[in-house]
């Protein structure tokens with residue numbers, strides 16, 4: 053049942069000359085006229101709304117009577133009162149109608165109710181998520197909920213999930229940590245914001261990759277820190293350039309498994325250089341391992357954190373790519389020396405992660421579904437990538453160059469002989485409903501590469517791959 057939305061409307065005000073019943077009436081009328089309440093929506097009973105607003109029941113009944121008399125409400129007997137189904141539908145201002153700056157959200161502008169637009173970056177195969185199994189696990193958790201589960205959770209995360217993550221990291225990513233070093237968060241950006249407010253002072257400098265993941269830059273700038281874009285080559289972040297540009301930076305943020313967006317893996321030499329710099333400069337490294345699990349040639353590379361002999365690396369993981377982004381769940385592993393500071397920081401904030409979601413993910417991991425799911429997705433993504441590559445080569449012939457990286461969830465198609473910039477090509481593709489993104493948009497002005505970034509994880513069949521490539525060809529020609 054629906055009470056009038058109090059955020060958009062004036063409070064019930066006892067000091068004005070407007071009678072209380074009239075104020076209640078106005079709230080509903082405005083809500084209906086603005087489309088916040090729609091034809092057929094049920095409204096709260098007069099008794100419960102009166103209790104909620106702290107007015108007499110007769111006051112609400114008088115307002116309801118008037119709304120019914122004017123045709124806004126319709127009494128439905130036992131079913132209560134509803135907004136008249138015969139009223140015209142008004143268009144509300146929808147939550148989420150403003151896109152935020154990152155690629156996944158840009159994709160939201162093209163998204164349909166059926167899912168993300170074709171070639172959307174960074175979204176796992178939504179058709180392959182084991183929904184039935186997930187629903188069963190959620191239902192089991194909901195049924196088993198006791199009083200303790202209704203209380204506030206640990207702000208550092210649900211203990212069984214922290215344990216499951218620590219076990220997974222040790223076995224699969226070579227990261228040895230105790231569950232107490234694992235902090236559950238609302239995803240990578242929340243992890244980074246937590247890191248920034250715990251370890252960085254205002255105006256401190258942070259190396260970020262150029263090109264890189266825009267939310268990293270945005271979160272840091274928004275928190276008042278200075279970002280120093282450091283170039284990336286085919287071995288990953290060029291550490292020597294970082295040292296030259298800003299030797300006293302307090303932190304470096306890197307994607308060593310598959311650089312976002314170039315897809316290169318950071319070489320061992322660079323990893324060691326970066327760790328040596330951090331140790332010398334007493335700086336921190338944040339390892340954003342957003343999709344390190346997806347490697348199609350050989351086993352996944354161990355995380356940078358696994359080489360961290362001097363405890364300078366904070367490891368950020370996310371469930372967005374390995375389960376689904378709507379889950380809004382990630383985690384941060386901090387060195388033991390920082391554990392207490394992060395416990396304190398986590399206590400001050402809230403991790404914003406519902407207990408039942410955390411418990412379900414813990415069950416999913418502990419019962420072996422997680423590693424099975426990852427294994428399946430690795431095979432599936434390798435197949436889907438091959439399908440898209442083949443279709444693009446067929447559609448574009450020699451005019452496309454695709455350098456396949458060892459892993460990741462997107463490819464970069466380069467149309468080097470095309471006279472238009474990648475930004476123009478991406479716009480044309482987007483106008484045709486394909487959510488390609490320009491590579492050049494991921495870097496600063498000194499980053500000179502061009503190409504189109506395309507997610508392949510949701511390309512479901514060779515036929516679909518062919519249709520997408522043909523549509524793209526028509527859009528770019």
Ligand SMILES: Cc1ncc(COP(=O)(O)O)c(C=O)c1O
Nearest residue numbers: 174239240241265312342370372
């Ligand atoms: C480079 C990079 N890091 C991290 C993430 C994960 O972010 P989140 O956990 O907020 O979904 C993404 C998702 O697109 C990404 O591309």
